[in-house]
Amino acid sequence: MPNKQLGAFLNSTMGFWAILAALLVLLFAGRSVIKKTSGKVYLGQILVIMALAFLSLVFLVMTIWFPVRGEVSAAVVPRIWIAGIFACLIYLFIHILRKTEDPDEPAGDVGLSFKFMGITLAYIVLMVLVGYFIASLCFLAATMTLLSYRRPLVILAISFGWMLFSYLVFFRVLFVPLPRGILINALFG
């Protein structure tokens, strides 16, 4: 059996980040190469195929270290699914090489999507720090402003209104213990 330490590393948190880093490097390198070829009209689709193929390969390699217990080991079914994924990806890639696949659709305003995702990520971080209610207040106000909603009083009313609604309905009536936040807990116990 191949090096057990490699298997243990891949299946660890450090291994996860290493795989993610390798994926990003692969995609970046692939993008740089493909943009200079005639395949650039399929750049997005090729990158998706590369990402799925890479991750499937990593998952396949990781099955080598699954302990064999019982008649049908835990590795069998993932390998079947991975084989299916590879078969379909090869088919898609051949169609791209033959140029019989539709080219990538033109991108829209990806910048707006990324800005919104950035604020959403900050929302999650803020939720951990100051809890759901305050984080939601900030998130709603920030995103409505980002999306060019031009009525500040309505923005404030909706943000505060949602904070109150979610507290009353989800926290008090439905007993959903929404996060209070590390800082709030530290300050107020």
Add this chain to the structure above:
Amino acid sequence: METLMHMLEGFGNVFAAAPLIAMAIGVFIGILVGAMPGLSPSMGVALLLPFTFRLDPLVGLVMLTAVYLASNYGGSITAVTINTPGTPSAVATAFDGYPLTQQGKAGIGLGHSLISSVVGGFVGIIILILFAQPLAKVAVRMHPAEYFALALFGLATVASLGGKNWAKAFVAALIGLLINTIGIDPISSVKRYTFGVTHLFDGFDIIPALIGLFALSEVFSKLEAREIKGIDVGDAEKRKDIWPTLREYWDYRRVTLQSSVMGTLIGIFPGAGSAIASFLAYDFAKRTSKHPETFGKGNPEGVCAAEAANSASVGGAMVPLLTLGIPGSASTAVLVGALMIHDLVPGPMLFTSNPGLIYGLFASMLVANIFMLFVGAMGGKLWLKVIKISPAVLIPMIVAVAFIGSFAVRNSLFDVGACFVFGIVGWLLKRRGYPMAPIVLGMVLGKLAEVNFRRAVIMGGYGIFFTRPASLILLIIAVASFALPFWQAHQDKRKAATKA
């Protein structure tokens, strides 16, 4: 007789304050979700799902199925009045619904769509009630090999109905199946792909994944398309609408009933959802009409056919879900999540372990159609006011609700993060033509497929799938549905070559 007794018990369970209130809320929210072009029935059910966690199982399921039922009708309101179908299944309704509005007969379109939806809903549920129990009795005797083959058949048909992007639909289904293997293996307790994260020992919870893939990815797609301006309803709010007479409804009974039966039968097949049902029923109605040339120009028959099939497909889609545990559509996949969070395993055993719940659900679907009649009759103008809400307000609210929902399942911020990641992954895949529904179906069916596969192999070796006739037939059909797009592409090439 047994079914009748159970139905009476079911009605008894439903005619109580909590289920009736849940039903009313579900119908109201469902029509709203269906009417708003930015929201889909599966998104609506997915967002509401975590809040039913704290409710009684029957009350929670009643609310969710009411949302599912009503949202299929809701899409027709905007389809008829402003030619903006709220759901894909309402596209066929707009073919004749909007021309009616243009002729100043919006009320005729709205009236026929409402009554046809209600009739279609009733027919679908009655067929469900009649078929469910006998099918469940057959399903209890199914061998694990047959269950595995059935799960594969379900996934293959979902993917093969992916249209032009069928290969990507297959990849999506397989991705869902692979994601489902993350966690502790249910048979040998081996940790698979957990990366040292204890939250992953039970794998990704289906609900945050659903919400991320359906709701968040749609939000990110809308932002990329800059769909952040409100819908222009024109003068639709100000018009005075005259609705059809009882005689006019009666005149279209043939097309309504035939489309209802068609819609139910199509809805039974996994992957053949309400959109396909409504298109096929519309097409059939046109072919069998005495005046096919009037279709597309404001013929109420077109509205009746599309809406009856659309609503009837709901009952059809519930058949494989409740009897076999195999969801037939994205929305029923969410309902599987609803059953799971109440520790109910969808499948034939549910009929014996929880007949009160199942027949209560059937009864609630019948009653929900009556609720829909009253709520829908309030007129399209109320819904037009609501759909004018700016997406700049709606989109952030969807995210806020999505995160509460994701958190509520296991009270874990990890699930909130997972929902966000699934949303991004869903958006990236959607941009390149990969559909979301097969991923969700793969995640839902993954465990069923794997456990039954391994049980079957342990019982009879790998050859068992080919020696049991039912399993062999289902596998052949699954392979055929995989091969069908190849054959169709080959036929298209030959036709193109002949023309050239």
